[in-house]
Amino acid sequence: MAQKTNQQVNPLGPESKEPRSDEESGSKTSAEELKRKKRIKLAIYIAAFAVFQTIVILVFALIVMRVKTPKVRLGNDATFHNVTTGNSTSPSFDINFTTQLRVKNANFGPYKYDSTIATFMYKGVTAGQVTIPKGKAGLRSTKKVGVTLNVNSKDLPSSANLAGDLKSGLLMLNSHAKLSGKVELMFIMKKKKSVEMNCTMTINLSSKEIHSMICE
Structure with missing residues (x-):
């Protein structure tokens, strides 16, 4: 009769998390870069609008509202x-x-x-x-x-x-x-x-x- 061999079976543990791949890291970096560029563009648009408004006000004050002697x-x-x-x-x-x-x-x-x-x-x-x-x-x-x-x-x-x-x-x-x-x-x-x-x-x-x- 063949002798039984006691085999110790280790229970399967939870799978270990794999490190992020290069693709996932690159995707996150691209998204952050895109948001940063959008913020920069928005800031540029706001600054340009403010400059435009200032010019309009100055022109209006110096030319339109300036009273000249007939x-x-x-x-x-x-x-x-x-x-x-x-x-x-x-x-x-x-x-x-x-x-x-x-x-x-x-x-x-x-x-x-x-x-x-x-x-x-x-x-x-x-x-x-x-x-x-x-x-x-x-x-x-x-x-x-x-x-x-x-x-x-x-x-x-x-x-x-x-x-x-x-x-x-x-x-x-x-x-x-x-x-x-x-x-x-x-x-x-x-x-x-x-x-x-x-x-x-x-x-x-x-x-x-x-x-x-x-x-x-």
């Missing part, structure tokens, strides 16, 4: 209806003409101004006046106001050297006006702005036209 000038053209001059012994002038005043508004909002008086002078003495009615120059536009006036020498002193100017055929007049009004921006902000006109016009008495116009 300008008022006489036009270079005029239509003369009557030109009368005296002689060398009794020099005088009496001139009727139509011209334009131009109110230039460079703001991003209308400029509303009150009625005023424009004065035309010969060597510091008033030769004529005209009323500029109240009006409005639209945003970034020029308002053209037609005026008809008479200038004459009736108030000039006898010492004025008018005879020499009439002989030359050129008559120089200085004009002045001051507009007072408000610039309106975004329908919420109003700022007072006054503008002055100082122009020197030279009239060619023979051709009955503007010889030159200089405005400051």
